[in-house]
Amino acid sequence: MTKKTLDPELAVKALNLRRGGLQFDVIADQLGVTADAAKTLVEQALSAHDPEFQRALETDRLDRLHASLWPRAVKGELDAVDRVLRISERREKVGAVPKVNEHTLRDAFDQSAKTSSDVNPGWDAALVEAGRKIADRVDEAVATGEGQEVTKALYLIPHLNNVLREMLATPASRAAAAAKVPPPPPAARPEGKLAQLRSIQTKRTG
Numbered sequence: 662m663t664k665k666t667l668d669p670e671l672a673v674k675a676l677n678l679r680r681g682g683l684q685f686d687v688i689a690d691q692l693g694v695t696a697d698a699a700k701t702l703v704e705q706a707l708s709a710h711d712p713e714f715q716r717a718l719e720t721d722r723l724d725r726l727h728a729s730l731w732p733r734a735v736k737g738e739l740d741a742v743d744r745v746l747r748i749s750e751r752r753e754k755v756g757a758v759p760k761v762n763e764h765t766l767r768d769a770f771d772q773s774a775k776t777s778s779d780v781n782p783g784w785d786a787a788l789v790e791a792g793r794k795i796a797d798r799v800d801e802a803v804a805t806g807e808g809q810e811v812t813k814a815l816y817l818i819p820h821l822n823n824v825l826r827e828m829l830a831t832p833a834s835r836a837a838a839a840a841k842v843p844p845p846p847p848a849a850r851p852e853g854k855l856a857q858l859r860s861i862q863t864k865r866t867g
Contacts, residue, residue, distance in 0.1 A: 668702075675702035680718060716755060723752045762804035767796040770821070779829040779838075792824035 671692060678688045689699040727748045733741035774780055774789050782789075795817050802814030826834040 669705075672702045672706040675699055676706035679703045680722070682722065719755050720752060723748050723755065727752070762800055764797075764800050766800050766803075766821075767793060770796040770825075773825060773830040774828065777828050777830045785828070788824060788827055792821060792828075795821045795824065 671694075675688055675692060678691060679685075683691075685699045685703070686696045688703070689696045692699060692702070694702070727745060730741045730745050730748070734745045770792050774792065780789065799814045799817055799821070802810050806814065822831065825831050829835050829838055
């Protein structure tokens with residue numbers, strides 16, 4: 662068994678069977694090895710290829726499926742047309758270069774929470790964490806999602822704005838809060854208190 666596991670030709674056969682979409686137990690039956698050995702053979706064959714091989718393997722599978730359905734699709738068979746379109750969509754996803762999640766919105770939110778003098782780390786912990794979750798979801802969708810997924814994530818922005826308003830971390834919320842702060846009462850002013858005493862004394866002597 663060990664000899665078969667290390668056999669390069671057997672590994673290639675195992676990979677070709679896997680390439681056809683067969684499960685490891687089926688590959689094992691066809692090659693006369695155990696399922697574990699079949700998996701090891703496939704991994705051995707894959708190790709001889711660059712990291713992009715898995716993507717190329719999946720693309721090749723989709724290409725062959727596309728080719729098999731294409732003659733029926735061009736004849737106007739609707740089920741074949743639908744499957745060809747689905748295969749094309751899947752192939753675009755497989756071939757897309759993964760984007761890097763730079764966590765731009767999360768970093769900006771954390772900066773707002775850190776610099777806001779109105780945020781209490783203890784009392785407002787749940788509020789801040791809610792904002793972080795929303796920012797993380799948007800960042801993830803922008804980095805890994807596509808059109809519709811990104812659009813759905815952007816619907817979360819108003820909720821994030823609500824969190825920022827609660828933190829007084831928007832210009833409008835700060836302006837509104839400042840406008841509602843009442844001026845200090847006259848009694849708190851020295852000249853106001855003095856004026857009151859003089860008024861009382863004047864009434865007594867008048």
